[in-house]
Amino acid sequence: MKTVPLGSTESPVPNIIAGMMRIADMSPEHVRALYGAAREAGVDFFDHADLYGFKHPGGYHHCERVFAEALSLSSADREQITLQTKTGIVDDQWHYDSSYEHIVTSVEESLRALRTEYIDVLLLHRPDALVEPEEVARAFDELESAGKVRSFGVSNHTPRQIDLLTSAVRQPLLVNQVQLSLTHSTIVAQGLTSNMAGQEDALTRDGGGILDYCRVQGITIQAWSPFQKGNGSGVFFGSTDHPALNAELDRLAAQYGVTPTAIATAWITRHPARMQVVLGTTNPQRLADAVAGSDLPLTRGEWYGLLQAAGHHVP
Template identity: 75%
Template sequence: MKTVPFGTTGIAAPNIVAGMMRIADKDDDEIRGLYQAIRESGIDFFDHADLYGFNHPGGGVHHCERRFHEALQLSSSERAEVTLQTKCGIIPDPFHYNQSYEHIVASAEGSLRALGTDYLDVLLLHRPDALVEPEEVARAFDELAQAGKVRAFGVSNHTPRQIDLLKTAVTQPIVVNQVQLSLTHATILTQGLASNMVGVDDSVTRDGGGIVDYARTHDMTLQAWSPFQKGLSAGIIFGAPEYPELNAELDRLAAQYDVTPTAVATAWITRHPAGMQVVLGTTNPQRVADACAGSDLPLTRAEWYGLLTAAGHTLP
């Protein structure tokens, strides 16, 4: 498993992360089996959110975090071997965003209880809050850090300017930004390639000024969520009839490297020099193994750009 620098922490983290969003309906044996397969694949980094599992019958906020702890009951030594990351800031009922001091601290405390741990390795703000007051975020982060309850902080789905706004008050390093990225949902990369091209959809800047370049110049780690999803619509890219050229190229490279298309799609993200982490959402142990085979797959520039164009993106 290839590792990448994790922000400015000085820690080397695996470039593939296990997302726990879909364990809400899994029993203890299934969660333990998935966890074992993940660890055997070389992943020791687990991504949660207070929101995950909220709509599961009998679940509620922090449900997936609780199921993770209930099923695994990690010993203190095993807890120290893994990285637990979670997110806060989305309120499901009524649906809205909240980055107030009170909510950040209360959510972190709830995650600590649900996960059965004394500390969170990483806490992210899940979605931008239009009503954010940076001083409140700073107060919450400082308090959680000083109490030893959170070791590192980051954001998710934030633009460079939104991060700059937080930094007007937040002094804790913002070490990560988790954003959507896949071969067919790749505007954070394509907008720079097709910039200044009139009438080309890929040239439209949607993130307020270059998420990828901002992360690289500020030593932030990017985490790619939904790495195999077609886009905002449901479904994955593999076998999708609307992407015949992409699937043909994925199959060709999979045969060439003796891996699966899942590994190739993973490698397309991990190949980028920004040192991104791929956040898997699968609960299938075999798919975890397939993706991990792409952790350090040495795609050439020609192969990387060939996948990009096969996915329908424009190279001027």
């Protein structure tokens, strides 16, 4: 398992993350099997959010509770893993809330749900147009000084939104979790087609080069939905929408003796930004297949070939 630094720190973390978004209806036995497969493969980083499971009768923090209740981790076991959670999305008249009160209240409930005394990484789940950076800073300061949160980051934020937060927040923002897959990779492709008329990828959708910005600022990109089609209608593996991509994935999988899942993972982990891949699978075998791509040495030609096969223009 390849490790990367977490943001601007020297702390090594695996470049594969086990996402817990889909465990709401899983049995304790299934959760334990998924957790065991992750740990056996070298994955000790687990991603949550207060929102995950909110449609279940358990409501907000449900997936956090399912995780903790199934595992009943000892203090020693807890110290061996990284728990990350997110806050800021409210489903009642769907909106975003990055106020001091909401952040602190949500974290307190996450601590109870996860049965832990601290969160390793807390992310603001979505940009809040009504954000007051001083409120975020006050919440972060209080949570850090109380030992309840050890580090902080954001999700789905643009460069300028991050700059706005850091005008008040004194802790380094170590993470930006954004959607990235072979078929949803404009944040990679737009730099190749910049200033090219008629090219869809040339349009800047993230406020100005979020991938390069995060590299400069020492912020770790975490790629969510790494196998999802760009329009959100399922994965691209075996999809008739992407015959060229699947042919290339199959070819490289046979060449390297792995699965197409490993190749799609390797396309992200091969990037020198040293990103983490957030897996949303609840299938232990799919998790193991992805981990096989953690340090797969794709050549530059293979990497660019996959980008082209996914439908992006490489001039």
